[in-house]
Every structure is written in structure tokens, then in C-alpha cells.
Amino acid sequence: MVAGAILLVMAVALRPRFARLPDDRPVLRRADAPELFALVDDVARSVGTRTVDAVVVGDEVNASVSIYGLRGRRRLTIGLPLWEILTPQERVALLGHELGHYGNGDTRHGLVVGTALQSLGQWHYSFAPIPNPAGMQILVNLLYVLPRLFVRGVLMLLDQLTLRAAQRAEYLADREAARAGSTEAAAGLMDRLLIADSAVTALQREANQASLRGHGAALRAERPEHLWDRLAAHMESVPGHEYERLRRVGARRGHSVDSTHPPTHLRRTCLLTGPPLPAAVPTDAARERRVAAELAAARTAVARRIMRDGYQG
Template sequence: MLDTVDRRVQPCPECGTEIRTDPRFVVWCAACDWNMDPGEPEETPGRLERLQRRLARQHGEKLLAEVTAGVTLRPRRDGASVLAYTIALAVHGVTAALVVTGILLVVLGWGSALPLLGAVLLGIAWPLRPRFQQLPDDVPVLYRADAPELFRLIAEVAEAVGTAGVHAVVVTVDVNASVSTYGLRQRRRLEIGLGLWEILTPQQRIALLGHELGHYANGDTRHGLIIANALRSLTTWRYLLNRIPQPTLGEVALNALYLLPRCAVLGVLMLLDHLTFRATQRGEYLADSFAARAGSTEAAVGLLDRLLVGDSATSALLREANTKQVARAGNPAREEAWRGLWKRLAAHMDSLPQSEYERQRRCSALRGHGVDTTHPPTHLRRACLLTGAPTAAEVVAAPERQAALDAELAKARETLAREILNGI
């Protein structure tokens, strides 16, 4: 259902400035920032999280200074990247050593306690093993034969940003999009969340594809198979060696035994974070530049603005689901509520006042890298896009193409709308 907007006027309790309120959103004052960010205070971050935020802030501010000074960001491999790969390979070498040693002890140690020790080593190595993502089986997955026009569009955008297309498109309900690889052959997959896709203009969708495919083009190291699995292995080691709270007498000795290995793991994890953070931040700015190249600077900025208010889209979908659940059974409107869900979502997002966009921009500047250390704050990414002359689109959203794309995504739209509203 469409939102009924009831805007009112009230004075700011802090400075007295007149505030035009919308009951659907946070009431705040643009003059003095009263109630701008009323969310719950976040938990005190740990040592690693504090380091990550400090590194993210330092690298983000340095990259922004480079961009605003006219320095063109380009993908690059430097000494830090080489060292990061070396450390990651060493981490995987430890896992391989555990596997080999465990197998040898099990095979050659019969008649003693060695096979038991080997089984323990293999048990430790199992959660440390490299992971290969697979395609999900609970959401729609499209291949070229299912959506030829969509794959042609992806190929055009990929060519514009200097990379190849994808092998599969996963469609979800999320207000997000991402790229990754799957399987032993490391085929490319693009994940499109309809919660985001449906609230974008056709040209902003092209910018979205440009951003995501741009991650392939710039060769992000942190999300690659080798380093990503090394970070996962180190995080697992950190969990296995974590200090036992309120220990018994025997656990005190175990905590003491774990102290040096735990410090070593934490140190390596911090070092790998330090070596890859700058590349990760650079990768996001580069992906934004690819979004502007593919869809235009205007579309890329519009995409960031939509991402900025993405929580409103998530809340709208939750309201739709809750409204459906409380409707009386047997009501025809309840059974057909999935029809028009995505249009209602787009209409809701189009009704957002500009004051909500501005509030979210100020919140982004206030929070900085506190929420997400791997992505620069949205206000910095937006500032980078607006630096210099606007970029024209290399791929234009032709009206006749939109009908074909809508037809190819129709079944996925219906499936996911039914899932949200009917639980099937």
C-alpha cells in the first residue's frame, strides 16, 4: 500500500527553527542537527576493530585527498599487495601442513596414540580449509539462456569498464548487489537484490552494474580467493584460540598456553588488514568511477543516494510482510498482495523527502568509518564522484530494452514477492 504522508510543522526544541516533519522518518533539525542521528550507541569495539577503523579512516582520507588533488586512481600492485599475498600463502601453508601431518600420523602411526593426534590435527584443519562459494538453491538463478537481454546488457557494461561478463545472475530480495566467484573453476556470478534494483532508474541500474563489474576490473585483492580465505582462516584461528572467560583452574593453564599463539594470530591478522585496507578502499573508489563511466556521473551519484536511504526500502518491505501477516485469512486482497509489491516499493522510495537524504548524508559524515570499514563512507564516495568534470554514459538505457529486461525478470519478481508476502 502507498504511504499516506501527513507532514506537519513544529519548532526545534534546541534552536527554535521551524521543522517540517514527516512522521515516516526521523524528526530532526537541519539548522542545528538536533536529533540527526538518534540510533542506539554502538558497542565498544575491540582491539582489532579499532585498528580497522583507524586504518580505514587514514586510507580513506588520503585517497580522497589524492582524488580532489587531481590524481587519477588506477588499479595497481605494489609492495604491500605482494607481501599480503605472501602472508596469505603462508597461512594456507600452515593449513596444508596440518592436513599432511595429520594424514601421515593416521596412516603411519598405527599401534600408538599417533593416529588420535593425527585425527585432532585433521579436525583443526577442517574449518581452516579454503571455501569455494556455490550458487544458492533457494533463490532464482538466471543464466544466459534464461535472460539473454540482461546478459547482453551486462556484457556491454563489462566492455565499458574493461572486463568480462558473468556466468550467472543470482536474484535476491536484498537492498544490495555484489559480485563473487563460485565453484572450483571460479566462474563469475553477479547478485542483484530486487530491493535495490527496483528503486533505481534504468540509467542508475547501468551504473550499479558498472560498479559491481568494476570490482572484477580493478582486481580487488581483499575479496580474492587467496586473501579472503586467508582472512577467514586467521579469524577461525582467533576464535579457536580465544581466551576462555571465567576459567576454571585447568582453563587458566589453557589460557596461558594459548597466549603466545593467540597474540601471533592477532598480529598476523592485523598486518594483513593493514596491507589490504588501502587496496580495498581504493577498489571502492575505482568501482564508483566505473559506475560513472558506464552509466554517467549523475546516475552514479543517484545510485549512492539510493544506497544511502536503503534502510527505508528494507523497512518498507518489512511493513508489507507484516501487513500481509495480520490480514484476515480468506481475504482475496491478502492472497494477491504480492502483485505490485515492487511498484509500491519504488513509489515509497520516490516519496522520500530531500530532508531524509540530507540527514543520511550528515549521519554518514558523523559516523565516518565506524559502520563499515571496508567501504569508504558514502559522503566521501559521493564527493569523489562530484570532483572534476561530469562523465557521460558509455551505455545508455534504451526504452525498448527495458521491456525485455522486465519480461526476463518477471518470474524472479513474482517468486520473491510471493516469498516476502506469502512465505512460500
């Protein structure tokens, strides 16, 4: 019975971990943002896949899709700093790219492999050594060594087995981005990703200035959502030759075989090979205003958190 109890505890601890919706970030449902979901629906139809069940608004200069829950519901995460520096049509291309991971059968975004990667990552974190151990904690750290090495090995093996498919999936998703938003918009999205580090630096500078002024004073002095206007103005000030310089830097570095994302300059070159595609999901000013109104509360919340808590990128 003792051995059975130990195995039962291990089974509970090592059960598959299904992702959940976050509690610390704005989460939008269809009733909260019908126009945004209608846009996502249109993009999903253009790339041949079903739509998402929830939209999470984050503070990353990035966007992603994933599954959550036992039923494998779909979640789209929109990094507001990236969303805010894109043109309306580039935003459609961004949605096309992310939803394209579903449409092209990307294994890393599927229920089985995606959940396995999620579970292994959480197990690896659970077996992390206790910092500055004392007494029994030293023994616990020693006991964690072998399980942590085993989990890391399995995680690295699964990563390597799906690496080539993950890189191929990025090119296929870029094709869907061009189909949904147009080739021009997809190429513009690649250019914005090239200077993503500049957006991170700008947000860190804004957060540091707010800290120097005092968080309360900074938030009272101006509306937090003005942060996005300053970020957009900063990104527009980046000269064209900087994009070309970064493309040449990427070309000199060569292809990275150990990254899930191929170099951005190669993705852009692949997009521009062949005849340009028109937008399957064109946008208009009225729709953009309605989407912006639905995201207004999230814009304020994310901006306030960045200015209050700092920004790590």
C-alpha cells in the first residue's frame, strides 16, 4: 500500500498539464469583442481553419497561438506592443500567420505534441534546484538532479524531433499571412519583426522614466494609453537604411539550424519570390475603429502595468 500510494502521488504530480487561460492578463471572449472576433473569423476562413475561442492581450512584442483546456480549445495571444506598431493590413497578415499554424497542421501547436511540450516544460521548472539551499533543501536538490536531467533530455529530444517541422511551419504560415493580408503586408510584418528589439528598448525607456518620476505621479500626469502613441512614433522614426542593415546582418550570420524560427531575412525573401498576392481579408477604417474600441480597456491595462511594474521584453 505504501508503494501504491507513492506511485499514485507520482502519477498525480506527473500528469499531463493542460494550459489554462492566464489570470494576470486581459482575456477577451466573443461577447467582449465581436468585431475583433469577426476579423479573426474572416482570417481563419481565408487560411482554411477554424477560429479561436479566446484572445489574450499580452505585453510581448510578439504573437502566438496555443491550445488550452482538456477539450483543446484555441487561444490567440496578441502582444499589444507588436499590434500597435503594425498597419491595419499588417495586423491581418499577423493573424494569418498565427492561424496558419493551425491550418498547416503544425505539430507543435497540436493537442498531443503541444501538451507534451507544455508538460515537460512545467516538470523541468518543478525540478529546478532550490536557490541558496540549507539543511534538508540540499538533500532535495540532490534528489532532483536525476529527474531534472531525465526531463531535460526528453524535452531536448522532442525539440529536435520537431525542429525541422517547426521551421517549415514558419514558412508555410508566412504564406498564409500573405494570402490573408497581401504579400506587401506580410513583407511589412517581417520588417517590423526585424526591429522588434527597438520596440523593447523604447518600452523599457518609458518604464524607467515612469519609475524615476514615481509610478503614481506618472500615471496621474497622463493617460497610460498614450504610451502606444509614443511607441508608434518611435518606430516610425526608424530610417529605412536600418532595415537594410539588419537584413545584411542576418544574411552574414547565416541560417540558424537550432531555432524554431528561420532568420527573418530568409522568410522575407521567400515571401517576395513569385507573383504578389492580393489581400483576401481587406480592412477599412470603420472596422479598425470598432476593433480599436474593443481593445481600448486592454490597451490601458497593459500600458498601466508596463509603467507600474517595468518592462522586461
